[in-house]
Amino acid sequence: xxxxxxxxxxxxxxxxxxxxxxxxxxxxxxxxxxxxxxxxxxxxxxxxxxxxxxxxxxxxxxxxxxxxxxxxxxxxxxxxxxxxxxxxxxxxxxxxxxxxxxxxxxxxxxxxxxxxxxxxxxxxxxxxxxxxxxxxxxxxxxxxxxxxxxxxxxxxxxxxxxxxxxxxxxxxxxxxxxxxxxxxxxxxxxxxxxxxxxxxxxxxxxxxxxxxxxxxxxxxxxxxxxxxxxxxxxxxxxxxxxxxxxxxxxxxxxxxxxxxxxxxxxxxxxxxxxxxxxxxxxxxxxxxxxxxxxxxxxxxxxxxxxxxxxxxxxxxxxxx
Numbered sequence: 624x625x626x627x628x629x630x631x632x633x634x635x636x637x638x639x640x641x642x643x644x645x646x647x648x649x650x651x652x653x654x655x656x657x658x659x660x661x662x663x664x665x666x667x668x669x670x671x672x673x674x675x676x677x678x679x680x681x682x683x684x685x686x687x688x689x690x691x692x693x694x695x696x697x698x699x700x701x702x703x704x705x706x707x708x709x710x711x712x713x714x715x716x717x718x719x720x721x722x723x724x725x726x727x728x729x730x731x732x733x734x735x736x737x738x739x740x741x742x743x744x745x746x747x748x749x750x751x752x753x754x755x756x757x758x759x760x761x762x763x764x765x766x767x768x769x770x771x772x773x774x775x776x777x778x779x780x781x782x783x784x785x786x787x788x789x790x791x792x793x794x795x796x797x798x799x800x801x802x803x804x805x806x807x808x809x810x811x812x813x814x815x816x817x818x819x820x821x822x823x824x825x826x827x828x829x830x831x832x833x834x835x836x837x838x839x840x841x842x843x844x845x846x847x848x849x850x851x852x853x854x855x856x857x858x859x860x861x862x863x864x865x866x867x868x869x870x871x872x873x874x875x876x877x878x879x880x881x882x883x884x885x886x887x888x889x890x891x892x893x894x895x896x897x898x899x900x901x902x903x904x905x906x907x908x909x910x911x912x913x914x915x916x917x918x919x920x921x922x923x924x925x926x927x928x929x930x931x932x933x934x935x936x937x938x939x940x941x942x943x
Contacts, residue, residue, distance in 0.1 A: 636676070637666045644682075650799060655680050662740075669807045672748040677793070678740040679706050685736050696771055697746050699724045700814060705781055705789045706741035718893050719781035721817055725749075725771045743789060745810050755811065762822050763829055773831035778879050779820050780893065788813045824880050830873070839864050840878055843871070847887055851894060852914025854887040892928035895921075899933060900940040906933045 637648050644659040652665040662680025669675075701724070704717040749771035760766060767775065781789070788809060797805045843864050847854060860883065861868045872883065879886050891913055898909045907918055910933075915921035925933045 637664060640664055651802075655682065659683060667803065667806045667810070669803055669810070672751040673746070673807065673810065675743065675745045675806060675810045677706075678742045678744070679793075681737060681739045683736055696749050698749050698752065698768060698771060700745040700747070700817060702743045702781060702785070702789060702813070704741060705743065705786065706793055718890060719786065721779050721781055721785070723768060723775075723777045723779075723817070723821075725768060725773070725775045743792060743813070745814065747814065752814070756818075760818075760822070762824075764821050764824050765818060767829040768821075774834075775829065775832055776837055776878055777821070779817065780889065782820065784819075785813065785816045788816060821880075830877060832874070832878075836866075836874060837878070839866070840874055843875065843883075844879070844886070847883065848890055851891050851912075854884060857883060888924060889928050892925050895925055895933065896929055896936060899937045903941060906937060909933065 637651065637653055640646075641648050641653045644653070644655055646653050646656055651667060652663055654663050655661055660680055660682040663677075664680060665677040667675045699722075701722045703720050703722065705719045749769050753769045756769075760769070764777065767773075768777070792806065792809050792813070795805065795809075843860050846860065846863055855863075857868060857872070861871050864871050866874075875883055875886070881889060895909050895913055898904045898912065899906070904912070906922070910918045910921035913921070915924075922932050922934075925936070929936060931939070
């Protein structure tokens, strides 16, 4: 099933999607009929400068969206794996993350069948966002995003303040007449919380990206996270990517905001926190499962990333 969107507003996708699955758009929402899958898509078109779409569905067939004639000045913020508890085949939960793309890099979207989509995507005019922020932000990453003059992609982990706003968006019971007012405020709050994370980055220069480089960086990330017990060496990843070591390190850090090893450790500690909270494993069980032979070192790394020691985190989360 392929949907080609030619209209400039995101709600054109809702109507096209509804036609494909034999459903209707009701109050900006399309429920997926049982024979096609489960879930829904909900869109909010606040004005030509800002819109939001919630995707929370699983389809029984491949699904492709092709967007055409989209304004080049629009930025896309796509929060992924944030609604349902999507898990990989190995059983680990996919970590919530957000992608920021410029210059139409999200013109094509392909979703294989039986893939759970649980994301919130926001499209905002770059000049409008700069106006909302006010005075010029003296930060290379944020300024480059707002200038929107070259194809770029950045990704961040979704931290607690962002998840709180997401939960408000997904679970709030708001009267229909106040929908636009409420969700527009929440959309702006979500973007603000994301920018707070971005300004902690220390890049001095930002490089334009090619689609081929982006695809390879995500293959490198997948290879990096295949085994939570031990990361592959930079030499292995360099050979796998076909890039020079300098280029791989530079672009990986730019896109993901961390060095290769820092990203691996951060992801591993996010998984450790999940195992302590959701699986209720002991600290030692989690440490050994993630490849730490020295539990003291595990506790140190966990505290550096999460902010508290694993035993304290386990007590705080499991006593709620």
